[in-house]
Amino acid sequence: MDAGLVALIVCAAYLLATLVMGVLPGLRVSKSVAGYVAADRSMNFLVLYFVLGASIFSSFAFLGAPGWAYSRGASAFYVIAYGVVGMVPLYFFGPRARRLGARFGFVTQAELLARRFDSRGLSVLLAITGVAAFVPYLVLQMKGAGYILTTITNGRVSEAVGAAVTYGIVVVYVLFSGVLGVGWTNTFQGVFMMIIAWFLGLYLPYRLYGGVGAMFEQLAASDKADMLVAPGLLADGSPWSWAGFSSAVVVSGLGFSMWPHLFMKSYAAKSDRVLRATVVLYPTFQIFLVPILFIGFSGILAYPGVEPADTILPFLLTQIELPALLIGLVCAGALAASMSSGDSILHSAASIAVRDGVAKLIPGSLDDRRERFAIRVAVVLVAIVSFYFAVLSDMSLVDLLLAAYGGVAQIFPLVFAAFYWPRATGKGALAGLVAGLLVNVIFLRHPELKPIAGLHEGLYGLGANVSALVVVSFLSRPEDPARVRAFVEA
Amino acid sequence: MDDPPTPVPTQRAGLVLFPPGTSARHRRRRCAFVAVWLGVVAMLTWPVYPKFADSLPRILGLPLSFAWVILALAVMFGALLLLFLTEEDTDRGGEG
Numbered sequence: 001m002d003a004g005l006v007a008l009i010v011c012a013a014y015l016l017a018t019l020v021m022g023v024l025p026g027l028r029v030s031k032s033v034a035g036y037v038a039a040d041r042s043m044n045f046l047v048l049y050f051v052l053g054a055s056i057f058s059s060f061a062f063l064g065a066p067g068w069a070y071s072r073g074a075s076a077f078y079v080i081a082y083g084v085v086g087m088v089p090l091y092f093f094g095p096r097a098r099r100l101g102a103r104f105g106f107v108t109q110a111e112l113l114a115r116r117f118d119s120r121g122l123s124v125l126l127a128i129t130g131v132a133a134f135v136p137y138l139v140l141q142m143k144g145a146g147y148i149l150t151t152i153t154n155g156r157v158s159e160a161v162g163a164a165v166t167y168g169i170v171v172v173y174v175l176f177s178g179v180l181g182v183g184w185t186n187t188f189q190g191v192f193m194m195i196i197a198w199f200l201g202l203y204l205p206y207r208l209y210g211g212v213g214a215m216f217e218q219l220a221a222s223d224k225a226d227m228l229v230a231p232g233l234l235a236d237g238s239p240w241s242w243a244g245f246s247s248a249v250v251v252s253g254l255g256f257s258m259w260p261h262l263f264m265k266s267y268a269a270k271s272d273r274v275l276r277a278t279v280v281l282y283p284t285f286q287i288f289l290v291p292i293l294f295i296g297f298s299g300i301l302a303y304p305g306v307e308p309a310d311t312i313l314p315f316l317l318t319q320i321e322l323p324a325l326l327i328g329l330v331c332a333g334a335l336a337a338s339m340s341s342g343d344s345i346l347h348s349a350a351s352i353a354v355r356d357g358v359a360k361l362i363p364g365s366l367d368d369r370r371e372r373f374a375i376r377v378a379v380v381l382v383a384i385v386s387f388y389f390a391v392l393s394d395m396s397l398v399d400l401l402l403a404a405y406g407g408v409a410q411i412f413p414l415v416f417a418a419f420y421w422p423r424a425t426g427k428g429a430l431a432g433l434v435a436g437l438l439v440n441v442i443f444l445r446h447p448e449l450k451p452i453a454g455l456h457e458g459l460y461g462l463g464a465n466v467s468a469l470v471v472v473s474f475l476s477r478p479e480d481p482a483r484v485r486a487f488v489e490a
Numbered sequence: 491m492d493d494p495p496t497p498v499p500t501q502r503a504g505l506v507l508f509p510p511g512t513s514a515r516h517r518r519r520r521c522a523f524v525a526v527w528l529g530v531v532a533m534l535t536w537p538v539y540p541k542f543a544d545s546l547p548r549i550l551g552l553p554l555s556f557a558w559v560i561l562a563l564a565v566m567f568g569a570l571l572l573l574f575l576t577e578e579d580t581d582r583g584g585e586g
Contacts, residue, residue, distance in 0.1 A: 074556070080560075084534065084562050084563045230540075230558075243536070276577075279570065280571055422501045
């Protein structure tokens with residue numbers, strides 16, 4: 001049988017298994033919004049662990065990280081570095097958010113902040129920021145899925161059809177089961193991804209160089225030795241500055257736990273202890289990036305000049321003689337990386353658009369049943385918009401995604417102030433968020449204006465954000481002490 | 491007749507890192523953990539990481555620059571695990 005066909009059958013079997021695993025939990029979750037968005041606050045440790053882990057490891061991790069290691073060398077260590085420090089804030093914020101969620105019925109991040117700061121405007125702005133940040137992130141996942149199916153079928157399945165089939169399945173189980181469908185599929189996908197990553201990460205260096213140590217020795221002895229020295233290279237091949245690397249680690253680390261789809265999972269946790277245990281064990285998920293980077297490093301000497309660099313993993317698969325069944329499994333693993341992030345993003349974007357946007361703009365317009373229906377409509381709309389950008393548009397996604405990360409990091413000062421600074425006011429929070437977002441976008445668009453070249457624009461945004469938050473809070477009337485106490489003493 | 495003006499609420503100007511009633515032991519433990527966390531941030535950024543940014547020596551076959559990041563991951567994991575295991579169950583609230 002044709003090798004491509006075997007691989008395609010394996011992927012089809014994987015997609016079918018994912019569909020079944022995603023739909024089944026929907027049979028036992030309640031029909032309320034809390035059931036659809038926060039799994040009735042009942043997620044156990046196993047599911048939450050994989051939801052948090054697999055939601056973060058996306059097409060970027062499976063295709064982009066090896067691409068970075070291949071083309072930019074030690075720069076790729078940044079991907080591990082920011083994750084190491086980025087999950088920690090959730091250990092402190094998460095349980096407080098969970099308890100407040102159970103008490104006040106929150107299911108989104110903006111609901112918590114809007115209540116603490118008594119600001120509907122803040123809720124709407126966070127909804128816009130969240131959805132704007134999610135769309136490019138979802139587009140990348142769709143493009144990754146389309147690319148994989150195109151590669152293994154030698155172009156017989158187009159990228160558009162590949163993305164449509166994969167995300168058609170995601171839409172079905174997200175519509176049917178909500179976050180619980182995301183949870184169980186992510187568990188399945190997470191296990192699958194880990195096995196595939198470790199297998200390929202150890203096998204490729206062994207096959208091409210005789211082992212991981214031998215691979216790095218040969219790299220160090222070659223004219224590519226500089227690629228092993230941190231902080232590595234920029235995309236154009238010039239050295240990355242320490243200012244750029246360090247600020248990228250700090251901004252991404254602060255933004256990491258602020259991604260609304262990640263933060264919202266605090267509400268789904270069964271208990272504080274389950275949530276904390278998940279954060280504690282998160283580095284065991286993070287370690288799987290190590291073999292992922294081995295894959296990229298293994299291509300540097302063996303196959304120089306692969307363009308674009310993000311295709312190094314599929315390229316290696318076509319160069320190494322692997323059984324068709326194994327190629328199918330690897331591609332299914334890459335699909336799992338795309339889908340496990342895509343489903344969570346899709347679900348969160350729709351929930352946020354309805355709960356924090358529409359429902360706040362037109363108060364009292366949605367009862368529980370209508371809201372659940374509206375979220376489902378939003379799931380389909382967000383999927384269609386993202387599909388349009390993924391397939392029909394040549395828009396620069398890298399710019400959008402970079403702006404998205406810098407933007408998401410601007411939520412950090414607000415969450416911190418909500419829990420730890422009683423004097424913070426709604427006007428201060430709104431001013432801080434607006435200032436942070438504006439400065440981030442200005443320096444992203446005009447990097448030549450940065451006072452220190454190379455410093456991540458998100459860091460300037462955070463400076464403006466904190467300054468505006470503090471100054472405007474002190475200049476405005478303090479918030480109601482009873483309301484503030486509920487958050488500070490949660 | 492005009493309504494009396496609403497009194498302006500007062501609020502503490504500084505940070506409140508722990509809710510009232512938090513034990514001194516709990517505060518110390520969490521402060522120590524945050525210090526470790528900041529230490530790990532320093533390990534992975536300028537000016538500490540540049541001192542361990544070379545490819546030599548090789549640690550278990552990996553370049554020093556790579557092994558250093560994995561060490562930071564291990565330190566963070568150890569610190570999180572220690573904090574978790576030594577903290578009392580706070581599910582009933584109060585010391586989040």
